[in-house]
Amino acid sequence: MGENLTLPVPETLYATYAVALGAPIADPGRLAHDEIAARTRPPLRDLALGMLDSPMVTLDQRPADEFPPLPADLLAAYGASPADLTALDTATHILAVRAAYRPGHPPAHEWAARAIAGAVAAARTAPVIDVFTPQILAHDQLTRSLPGPDGTVRLTDWMLLPHTSGPHGFWFTTRGLARFGLPELRTENVPPALVVPWGRLLNGLARRVLDLWHERLPAGEQPLVVDLPETVSVGLQDIAAAQGTDEPMRREVTVRLRLDAPDDPVLTVLPADDGPDRLESLCAALFGAQDGRR
Template sequence: MLITDDFLPVPVPESLSATYLVPVAGLPPVSPKTAVRGLAGRLADPVYGLATQMLDSPLMSVDTRSIDEFPQLPPDLLTAFGATEAQLGRLAAASHLVVVQAEYRPGWPPAHEWAARAVAAAVAESVGGDVVDVFGLQFLDPATALRSLPDAQGRIRLVDWVLVPYSSDTEGLWFTTKGLRRFGLLELQTQGVPDHLTRAWGAVLTGAARRLLRDWTDGLAGEEVPAFVQLPVLATVTGHDIAVAYGNPEQHGATAPVLLRLELDPATDPDADSFLSLRPPPGHPGPDGRYYAAACATLFSGIEPDVRYARSGDAMSRAVATARAGLDDIRARFLADGLPPEAQLVVKYGLPGDDGPEYVWAGVSSWDAPERIVGASASDANTDPAVRIGSPVEVAVTEVVDWAVLDGTGVIEGGWTQAVLDAGERPHPTH
């Protein structure tokens, strides 16, 4: 194996396994094979064939066991990863668990994950129950589990398979991925991320995971599983990587690539996980957090995708008033193709939330009716799970608090609320 300063050798596990649970009250009324046959015509052929073949092979096992044989699944962690009260209630009422396990070699496709999730979803659907993804400690309803599986072209949304949890430490936010080990790759981490980049850096890390996973599976494409795959020390991430990871490749224009340095961070505790750390490239001056902010500015066209603020009484309210006063003029210019070549119009608008509005950006694709804007979200929302990067949105003009014209360098006009934030005049957040 060639080792150079340009590549980082990452060890490859000998095999990979997937485990899914289906909590049931009593015994399942149908066999797993019968349940899977009910998916015929509803799953893409490659996945349906894979599930049926693995069910008939020693690579997969499906067993029904008394729930007392298993350690209790931690309800606090399940809740943290999205479990509802109804799902936790069905788990508490279950007498048995259907255990679906599969094993496969590292590489693409990840047959163990696709087949095991398909079989578990089929069983859960047959009993009107839920799927528990043991790796992610997540509940999945059968419809969600089935939607996460590949389409006829083998495409998936990486966000359905890889989570990006974060926590605070003394240096800022610590981000990790949770899901890349499904594919044999070490999880990613970034430390020292500024607090205001919570949503933005989660999207960047998801895009980086997509790019590195592609390099990883390319390195496993041969007939023999190698002992190591060499990943580039300088990884690149683009807006396209983020959009593809979220399943919306057509909704995101090209952006300049952002460079991130890959470092192996081996665990000192044998029971702990090793990580691949993402850091600024060599020679970057100043703190790491400054580079992460600049990277987000590049990847999100110079706008900050996660902004909450009080709307009255300070520089921010003056910025909102200035922006709203210019809405009629910017709409007229947009409709008359009066914006600079290659420029994009974006608007910031409010989404209702328990702790007050959340303000997010959207790219404008049409503005035919004066009172309503049609576009694509430029960020993920905390308050509305349907608002994701690249997802279509309709925005009431009464909810718009800012607008900006962007080119490849960032904001060239507008963006008054962003200017307040960049000047460090951020009001106290509402959450």
């Protein structure tokens, strides 16, 4: 067993959001500037305006039929209402908000693109589609997800945790860490009784891994690769931080990460120690015997 996992650092990360419009905007750039200035607090306001004035952000408005269709089935699976889907289906134009930035903290490409798309959408009462997920973001959901004055966000507002059933349990794969340049986390064969606690554990682990990633990508530097530890501790405080809350208790467990699928890398999450019922033991140790089974 090695001590570190070596992960490549992407040169550039991209974010794309779509605003589904009932009519074209005469000057999308001007509207975006005005709405960001009016609706967004600093320092996010200054970040978004600065990126709008640079080549790092593009606003591409076209008739809706000139863009590839968005997957209605996935949007519905990730929470889109019938009204959302109708608004998307009847949109005459789409404004694609795209941003690019280097990996590291802050993830300016995501923060700026989401803020700009949300501000334009609020002015036009239009739905916003997070193309990465894909997911339609309600206005209050989008606003809540943006960083506050201290630059903190809830990771659970930027990441989904879909799971599917298989012959030997559930498969979990995060959907969101790739926004920041990381492979997604995956766990196979999770017993049905552990779906809820294991999902909570993965949320906390995602936050912990993202913190480690950003620590190794200091401002102004961009290495070609980053080494992350193969064994990682995840605790109740990490889970709380992922959800934007506080937790005084410092209870932790340790898991092992394995880098799989070189063509589309994922980090498979495994117990640090081999043996039967290790997932059950981890959940019980972290949440307590009763909460670790639900």
